[in-house]
Amino acid sequence: MxxxxxxxxxxxxxxxxxxxxxxxxxxxxxxxxxxxxxxxxxxxxxxxxxxxxxxxxxxxxxxxxxxIPSKKQKTEATEDFKRNRELFTIKVTNLPGTTTENQVKDFFKECGDAKEIILFKEGDGISCRVEFHSEQEVLAALTKGFKKFQDNEISITRFLKLPFGLLITLLA
The missing domain is CATH 1.10.287 (Helix Hairpins)
Incomplete structure (x- = not known):
């Protein structure tokens, strides 16, 4: 049984x-x-x-x-399991059409190490989603809103996940 x-x-x-x-x-x-x-x-x-x-x-x-997996393998597996993309993610809009991931990474390097950067087309321009490792890095990145990235003034919003599963973005 x-x-x-x-x-x-x-x-x-x-x-x-x-x-x-x-x-x-x-x-x-x-x-x-x-x-x-x-x-x-x-x-x-x-x-x-x-x-x-x-x-x-x-x-x-x-x-x-x-x-038996090693301790390092166990730690890596639990880190991915604990990973919360919505908690430490920002959205950057109004990027120039020629923007690359490395340029975005360099722009936010003062804030912290970006875990993942995803560029995508949105309307007429390009936007990206940047995931960081911690809350402090996200807060530092939010201070870069309305600054010039190449010739464009960018806008940064933060992703938040509500308790009942909805994903929203908040203006910085």
């Missing part, structure tokens, strides 16, 4: 609707005993698996070590 707890919950729900309160009390006590037994069984199985995996020849341990 993959999920015996779910069966117990369904059993208790059915009993609550169809049984007396005295019978429900007895069933709750019984369900609690069953849950404890399931937990103990899983704990013993986990301990047995750990012991059986740790006993073996040197060759089998070498194979297991190759399967």
């Amino acid at each position: 993959d999920w015996p707890e779910r069966i117990l919950l369904e059993w208790l729900s059915f009993a609550q609707l169809n049984e007396s309160s005295e019978a429900n009390k007895k069933l709750v006590v019984r369900a609690d005993e069953i849950l404890k037994a399931i937990t103990e069984h899983r704990m013993s199985m986990s301990a047995e698996n750990h012991i059986s995996n740790s006993i073996g020849t040197k060759r089998s341990l070498e194979v297991r070590e190759e399967e």
Whole structure:
């Protein structure tokens, strides 16, 4: 059985609707005993698996070590998982048509290291989305709004994600 707890919950729900309160009390006590037994069984199985995996020849341990990712790989994976594009992203509008990613990166280098720069056409001009590593870098970048980028006065807005999933931009 993959999920015996779910069966117990369904059993208790059915009993609550169809049984007396005295019978429900007895069933709750019984369900609690069953849950404890399931937990103990899983704990013993986990301990047995750990012991059986740790006993073996040197060759089998070498194979297991190759399967386990290094700490650096784990850190990189969790950084990507924790990455929140909406939180540290700005939008730059009114860029000249010949703008490159390197030019944008150089323009914002005083603010911090840009993690990702994406250029796109918007209306008659070019806009870009710049993602930074931290809140401080975003705030520093917002101060560059209405400054000249080559010959154009640029406008910078900040992306914000509302709790219910909507993505909006706010004027700086």
